[in-house]
Amino acid sequence: MAFFSASDPYVPARAHPQADYMLPLIAKPLAPAENHSAMPVRSRRARERIPGGFFHLEEERTKTRVSGYGYGDHIRLKDEYGNEWLGSAYKADDGSVIYRFRDRKGRSLTGISDSFVLTLRDEKGSTWKGFIE
Numbered sequence: 001m002a003f004f005s006a007s008d009p010y011v012p013a014r015a016h017p018q019a020d021y022m023l024p025l026i027a028k029p030l031a032p033a034e035n036h037s038a039m040p041v042r043s044r045r046a047r048e049r050i051p052g053g054f055f056h057l058e059e060e061r062t063k064t065r066v067s068g069y070g071y072g073d074h075i076r077l078k079d080e081y082g083n084e085w086l087g088s089a090y091k092a093d094d095g096s097v098i099y100r101f102r103d104r105k106g107r108s109l110t111g112i113s114d115s116f117v118l119t120l121r122d123e124k125g126s127t128w129k130g131f132i133e
Helices: 019-027
Strands: 052-059 065-071 074-079 084-091 097-103 108-113 118-122 127-132
Touching: 052 074, 052 118, 065 084, 074 097, 097 118, 108 127
Parallel strands: none
Antiparallel strands: 052 065, 052 127, 065 074, 074 084, 084 097, 097 108, 108 118, 118 127
């Protein structure tokens, strides 16, 4: 069943008066411009990399050190006393990365990182600062 009839006054007989002329122009593939051949191509995957790496952290008051490695949902840190901290990281909308860690005793470290500095706080309010390689 057709929606429009040929006798309908609002539907022109041809879509455009120069339709025969324009069709070969549309169908013909265009050659790439010469100045675009030297442009670097960036992968979207490189910009959307999973956050992580090798972590170096230190608690400000007691100078306790924590270090470890991991990416995304599988980050493992170990402190000077042998406690293991398991954690995860995910990207926020503003480009920063949010980290959450827990040890077997139920203690937690939560914080945020830009591309340079990692700042975490524990449940007592102590601040942990460090960097990621």
